[in-house]
Amino acid sequence: xxxxxxxxxxxxxxxxxxxxxxxxxxxxxxxxxxxxxxxxxxxxxxxxxxxxxxxxxxxxxxxxxxxxxxxxxxxxxxxxxxxxxxxxxxxxxxxxxxxxxxxxxxxxxxxxxxxxxxxxxxxxxxxxxxxxxxxxxxxxxxxxxxxxxxxxxxxxxxxxxxxxxxxxxxxxxxxxxxxxxxxxxxxxxxxxxxxxxxxxxxxxxxxxxxxxxxxxxxxxxxxxxxxxxxxxxxxxxxx
Amino acid sequence: xxxxxxxxxxxxxxxxxxxxxxxxxxxxxxxxxxxxxxxxxxxxxxxxxxxxxxxxxxxxxxxxxxxxxxxxxxxxxxxxxxxxxxxxxxxxxxxxxxxxxxxxxxxxxxxxxxxxxxxxxxxxxxxxxxxxxxxxxxxxxxxxxxxxxxxxxxxxxxxxxxxxxxxxxxxxxxxxxxxxxxxxx
Numbered sequence: 314x315x316x317x318x319x320x321x322x323x324x325x326x327x328x329x330x331x332x333x334x335x336x337x338x339x340x341x342x343x344x345x346x347x348x349x350x351x352x353x354x355x356x357x358x359x360x361x362x363x364x365x366x367x368x369x370x371x372x373x374x375x376x377x378x379x380x381x382x383x384x385x386x387x388x389x390x391x392x393x394x395x396x397x398x399x400x401x402x403x404x405x406x407x408x409x410x411x412x413x414x415x416x417x418x419x420x421x422x423x424x425x426x427x428x429x430x431x432x433x434x435x436x437x438x439x440x441x442x443x444x445x446x447x448x449x450x451x452x453x454x455x456x457x458x459x460x461x462x463x464x465x466x467x468x469x470x471x472x473x474x475x476x477x478x479x480x481x482x483x484x485x486x487x488x489x490x491x492x493x494x495x496x497x498x499x500x501x502x503x504x505x506x507x508x509x510x511x512x513x514x515x516x517x518x519x520x521x522x523x524x525x526x527x528x529x530x531x532x533x534x535x536x537x538x539x540x541x542x543x544x545x546x547x548x549x550x551x552x
Numbered sequence: 553x554x555x556x557x558x559x560x561x562x563x564x565x566x567x568x569x570x571x572x573x574x575x576x577x578x579x580x581x582x583x584x585x586x587x588x589x590x591x592x593x594x595x596x597x598x599x600x601x602x603x604x605x606x607x608x609x610x611x612x613x614x615x616x617x618x619x620x621x622x623x624x625x626x627x628x629x630x631x632x633x634x635x636x637x638x639x640x641x642x643x644x645x646x647x648x649x650x651x652x653x654x655x656x657x658x659x660x661x662x663x664x665x666x667x668x669x670x671x672x673x674x675x676x677x678x679x680x681x682x683x684x685x686x687x688x689x690x691x692x693x694x695x696x697x698x699x700x701x702x703x704x705x706x707x708x709x710x711x712x713x714x715x716x717x718x719x720x721x722x723x724x725x726x727x728x729x730x731x732x733x734x735x736x737x
Contacts, residue, residue: 474711491562495569501683505676508665513580514676524573 335386346376384424391416
């Protein structure tokens with residue numbers, strides 16, 4: 314046990330706080346500057362969509378800049394999760410690698426839509442139909458994260474249930490396994506947004522937006538907390 | 553003796569969370585239906601009650617197999633347990649096949665998600681449930697493999713029970729979906 318990579322506790326703590334700061338800045342940019350929270354209805358006509366980007370255009374574009382600065386916050390946290398996973402794995406830590414790689418690539422679902430919102434806002438006087446394309450592309454990109462996140466979560470779930478260390482000092486307690494499993498199950502609601510423009514299954518609806526986003530932030534807060542707790546214990550143990 | 557809860561507290565968090573989400577969906581379905589009862593009944597007429605009933609029976613039977621399988625695991629029977637889980641898995645495969653058949657029939661009639669709000673709900677609820685069936689099938693496959701050896705650690709038993717509880721939830725949700733979509737008049 315505990316013979317995996319021996320990364321510095323200070324470095325890992327720094328990356329966790331980098332991720333938390335990034336997430337906080339992203340939330341500020343998204344909610345207060347870009348103001349896509351709650352999301353615009355998926356059946357909005359083109360001229361009203363264009364208005365989303367042309368009204369308060371400068372504030373929106375500054376929001377985009379802040380969103381791009383902070384939108385990579387999933388990368389450092391994924392790295393720390395991987396380091397902690399690798400401690401518990403025997404041999405080549407394949408679950409940790411899967412988690413780290415999918416987390417790093419998965420961050421694209423967070424920052425690329427912001428970049429496309431920037432493109433949509435860049436020329437407020439172009440024909441509304443063209444802005445609509447960027448709008449729909451970015452929103453469906455933002456919502457349908459299914460390609461990578463379930464794989465990222467899989468290894469975390471596996472380690473939560475298979476590890477040998479006690480729950481109260483672990484970065485991967487069993488309850489986190491169930492929370493992560495629920496998040497994985499609910500991630501299947503996201504792609505439904507491709508089929509619906511109104512109701513609970515559209516991109517501003519319960520299943521594609523509200524549940525996955527609430528669960529993601531609950532999970533993010535939970536794993537930051539368990540990681541920091543585990544690092545405290547590892548430092549005390551001199552690991 | 554303390555009252556015993558099957559599985560672990562964590563799985564009940566997940567199950568109650570899932571059931572709450574589905575309860576919201578069911579309530580919204582009934583609300584939408586209330587606004588257009590005739591249209592929803594016309595949509596319902598396109599569905600095959602036979603397939604719905606067959607699927608309900610398949611899932612109920614699979615739940616029985618899984619419950620028996622979990623019992624066998626607790627008794628340390630590593631011969632019958634994997635067979636029972638495999639039988640449950642076979643029922644799940646039957647469910648998926650019938651569902652695919654039903655979708656194919658509707659598509660052949662030219663019916664799709666956008667045809668009528670009823671079919672939007674029908675496809676959304678059944679596809680969401682089908683996703684749960686597939687996740688549950690992965691769990692049953694895992695159980696079929698790992699119960700070939702006797703499970704001795706209490707945590708492994710709890711995990712087996714938790715997977716079983718998840719499967720019963722999938723069954724229970726289907727019964728409500730079946731009643732709401734195929735039967736309500």
